[in-house]
């Protein structure tokens with residue numbers, strides 16, 4: 394049995410929702426292991442987080458390469474007791490499928506699907522050494538419907554949803570609790586902001602700041618909630634999406650994205 398101190402590992406912690414999750418956990422005096430791509434300001438974030446009197450380590454690596462996921466997991470399992478795993482790093486985008494570069498499609502699939510599943514698998518023995526441990530996988534409201542011009546992104550987030558809920562069931566009775574988070578639009582970076590703006594009114598339904606989403610996500614993660622849908626507008630959207638037949642829903646949600654492509 395590994396003893397204290399325990400850590401929260403957050404992927405994609407250099408900006409956006411991952412950074413907000415790191416601050417939210419630091420406020421709760423949780424030690425942190427931060428992961429993001431090299432050269433994107435992770436050391437500066439790590440040093441800001443030290444102000445909260447927590448232990449912080451950072452790892453700069455590209456998680457879209459499976460050998461990096463394995464190397465990271467090995468380092469973590471050798472040196473740290475992990476109580477919280479937050480699989481947040483994710484890529485999206487809007488492109489016509491017929492002209493999309495293979496690198497773009499592969500990047501989404503490798504990061505959103507493969508890295509999430511592999512990292513969880515490799516860290517699970519570590520998490521299971523804690524009396525109670527938590528996994529938060531970041532999906533998206535996009536998981537609730539296929540969306541034209543985004544194709545692999547919503548499909549990857551539907552994977553995250555199904556994977557998380559299946560694993561939660563499989564781990565029932567162990568100390569590991571798995572939750573899945575479905576954020577709506579957040580202006581986390583220049584690209585996401587531009588995409589939200591181009592979609593007009595529809596793009597702003599359920600809009601929240603990453604800080605708002607992170608605060609709710611951490612609170613409900615600790616309560617052991619299975620599905621975390623932040624905000625009233627997103628809850629309503631989710632219900633409507635569940636009620637509408639696909640032949641009506643898919644063209645409807647795709648219309649705003651078509652506008653984004655034209656814009």
Ligand SMILES: NC(=O)c1ccc[n+]([C@@H]2O[C@H](COP(=O)([O-])OP(=O)(O)OC[C@H]3O[C@@H](n4cnc5c(N)ncnc54)[C@H](OP(=O)(O)O)[C@@H]3O)[C@@H](O)[C@H]2O)c1
Pocket residue numbers: 404405406407408409410411428429430431432433454455456457481482483484485504531532533534575576577578579580581582585603
């Ligand atoms: N923004 C939205 O509107 C929205 C809506 C629903 C769901 N989400 C989901 O929420 C999560 C966070 O999104 P966000 O908007 O906060 O993203 P973001 O601002 O683009 O940040 C993504 C984070 O992931 C890291 N990252 C990207 N590629 C990586 C890779 N190959 N290896 C390691 N780290 C990598 C980035 O590191 P660097 O800074 O080093 O590049 C960054 O820290 C994602 O899973 C996303 O799909 C976002």
